[in-house]
Amino acid sequence: MRSCTMREHENVDLELLLQSLVDYAIFMLDSGGHVLSWNSGAQRIKGYTAGQIIGRHFSVFYPADDVVSGKPGRGLEIAVAEGRFEDEGWRVREDGTRFWANVVITALRDGDGRLRGFGKVTRDLSERRNVERALDERGRLLAHLVRAQEAERRRIAWDVHDDTIQSMVAVGMRLQLLASTLPAEHADAVTRLNDTVNAAVGRLRNLAFYLHPPGLDSGGLVETLSGYLEQVASGAGLAYDLVPDLDEEPPPEAAITVFRICQEALTNVRKHARASSVRVRLASADHGVHVKVADDGVGFADPGDASARREHFGLIEMRERAEISGGWWQLHSRPGEGSTVEFWVPAVRPGLR
Template sequence: MRLLVQSILDYAIFMLDPRGVIVSWNVGAQRIKGYSAEEIIGTHFSVFYPPEDVAAGRPAKGLAEAAADGRWEEEGWRVRKDGTRFWASVVITALYDDGGGLRGFGKVTRDLTERRSMSRALDERGLLLARLVQAQERERRRIASGVHDDTIQSMVAVGMRLRTWAEKLPEEHAAEVRTLDETVEAAVNRLRDLAFSLRPPAEGLVESLAAYLDQVKAGTGLTHELRADLDGEPPAETVVTVYRICQEALTNVRKHAGASRVTVELSSLDLGVHVTVQDDGAGLEPSPLPSPSPSPSPDAEARHFGLIEMRERAEAAGGWWHIRGTPGGGTTVEFWVPAVPLARRDHGEDP
């Protein structure tokens, strides 16, 4: 039996003591979670849970329910040694001695990330998401076109008229007109930034992010590095999702981090795209997603909703999103989204 359990590759099978400390480890657990037996035995099993689940007390809840009911089962995100997440099926079984005393728990974990990603290809929610992303991008293009072709041009004309007046007016009035012209010019620059941010990604995810990083650098002098190790070009809706989340993360770096350098890294992982955006800036307060105060500053409110938008985009796509950092120690935004082409409907229409 020991030989059988230790040799199974497709399942992580190990035991916990009554407190949840790991006391045995099989080769399947090492393959799925990345730890050797020497590294992990003696560690509490909560190390496999995402930080938000640990904070919510999910590991303790699982043990308590297994002890009360004999077993506990769920599917959810778990964390490997390298920090990446995978979708897991988990069963915890309480183990009792002949006298009914709790000796510990048997835990079986299976990596279902690939199955979950493949099933998404046939998921109606995925089709709805694709249409929603397309609708959002069409609306963004419409707004960007209106801002660029109408609003900005009108305001540029106003600025030109103000400068003409300033040349003709007495100095005591010309100074006030020049101040108005400077205000109009600043508003035009903000609208140009808005129009640029609303543009859809160009051809190719890496090319689009490289172009956006160059634009950020041109406006701030921020040094950047883009690393990409992708198996191929992701589906269109994945490209948009990754691009928009990275765009929001880089906007936060530019406006709030006070950073001198930012690194964006993309890689193919578990039939999806894994991304980290890391800066060397001011870092985070202990709670990066606080409830908005009654009268938050515009910058604080924008950043708060920007973080929420990133997380909601990733989760709506069937993935996950996480942010971490310490005051003065920089910030890392990390997320993963599936990159499985969505199934076409029977009549052949694009999703």
């Protein structure tokens, strides 16, 4: 019995390898584009058996409009000229259904440089494309939700500023006028009432500013956050530092999400941290925005402990905003060492995922 040569062993091993790669359609074409070989992955992805497809022109895998436009032939021409051709697009299975494919065509030449045919590898990317389309749809829904929320905040802020505050200012003016006409024993009570109205007006102005800070519609993320940080820090006697390291302005929904989480984090610093300084750092990372809001305040005994959180519903709101956008959120803190709110949100425009 004749023993197998090394070359025969290599051929057997190569055939075993090709037939085992069921996730890839790997086959050869002659120089005219006709199918010469067929592996199990090609049968699984395209639906043809070897007996059905060998000898047929590979244009059968393309939609009719691509065939009419000459796309299959152009792919071979580019492969001949450049050595390889890569493409993504619709391809057609044996049963007529379409799938989204990545295709690589490689020109095969012998030792003298003569074209002997082509090697073709096809991957079915339908699942990946469906996921990407779902992410795009999720992104559009998120953008719609963020815009709707901001429109409602803007409407409430305008109502508070143009209606409620103006009415209370008018009441305060009438109280001042009334106090000036009353005896001292009654004027003092009216004056105290006027002071209460003025304090309420101040709180309402802060609420309107919180709901819709100036510049949120027209300014960029860094500009808007800088203005808000200056307003909050100066009012609370905080030293502050904003460190922007962004490659580009994030999409509007991402910018608003970042701003709102920072806004809540700064509110917690002002109300609870008893800090003397706060630093906000923005950085582009992993196709998103990575943010740290760090203070030098009293910190938490255990940020994960519900008793330490007490009524800090803002922490839950920050986490939910980040996670709804497809990102993450964390709180780092130790007693006497301050706290750091850290989060990341994606900043990829729809269609580029």
